[in-house]
Amino acid sequence: MQAVDFPRAAIIAGRLDVVAHTGSTNADLLVAVAGEPDAYPHLSVLITDDQRAGRGRLDRTWTAPAGAALAISVLVRVPGIRTDRRGWVPLIAGAAMTLAIRGLFAPPNEGDGSRVALKWPNDVLIDGAKVCGILSQMVPGKPDAIVVGAGVNTRMTPGQLPVSTATSLAIARADLDLDRLLADYLHGLDRMLAAAASADAFARVRTEVRGVCATLGRQVRVMLPDDHVFEGSATALDDAGRLVVTVGGESVPVAAGDVIHVR
DSSP: OOGGGOHHHHHHOSEEEEOSOBSOHHHHHHHHHHHOGGGOOTTEEEEESOBSSEEOGGGOEEOOOTTSEEEEEEEEEOTTSOGGGTTHHHHHHHHHHHHHHHTTSOSSOOGGGOSEEEETTTEEEETTEEEEEEEEEEETTEEEEEEEEEEEEOSOOGGGOSSTTBOOTTTTTOOOOHHHHHHHHHHHHHHHHHHHTOTTTHHHHHHHHHHHBTTTTSEEEEEOTTSOEEEEEEEEEOTTSOEEEEETTEEEEESSOEEEEOO
8 A cells, every 4th residue: 555546545645655664644643743743733644554552542452364454544634623623633524534434435324314423422333333543642732733543444354353343345245446545534524623612613523523413312331431331312412522412301411432333
């Protein structure tokens, strides 16, 4: 895999680097941006199809056989987004990836009937199984610079899946046009981030994210980082991007944790 394999994405990216293998694209990009900030503009991208020590949310490890998944890390610069709305950045990334993956399936594949949906905060599902996870990390000392990492199961076979609740683009019979996937993802990410920086357009971003989020309206089980577990109905996303879960008539905002769709 080389940079020439991504001609459409290269037009959109502020910078596009492809590496044969690495431990973690997120870790590499964080170090690179911290060391040479001027060399990495908005939408700088680092990708590989052989990531060997990736990280997921809650410090979980993320690995995949070489060539079976695409690790994508994107630097986004968000000085125009209010600090209290930065929690929407991972949600925007999840929504952008959801829409990009939808584009790999033959139409119609949109709206409530789509096979591809977002599970709060930023897992992308195909037919209810996870195909992509996203991890956002702030560049140390640079609160306006965030590295958004996405791991997409591309060519994984059933025997290579890490868990039974996962899937891949190949298993789901999606079009494996990775250049289109990356280009559409970058375009959607940039478009929604720009809208989130606008007081007039932010409401449209919320509506778009809600529109692809399969968690809303579902009965969910929430496991918080402190191991507390509760169940309730996912009813809304608040102004900070937190999931609002109604439990016994009380609204409980969830900023971080594992969410399981119960039914």
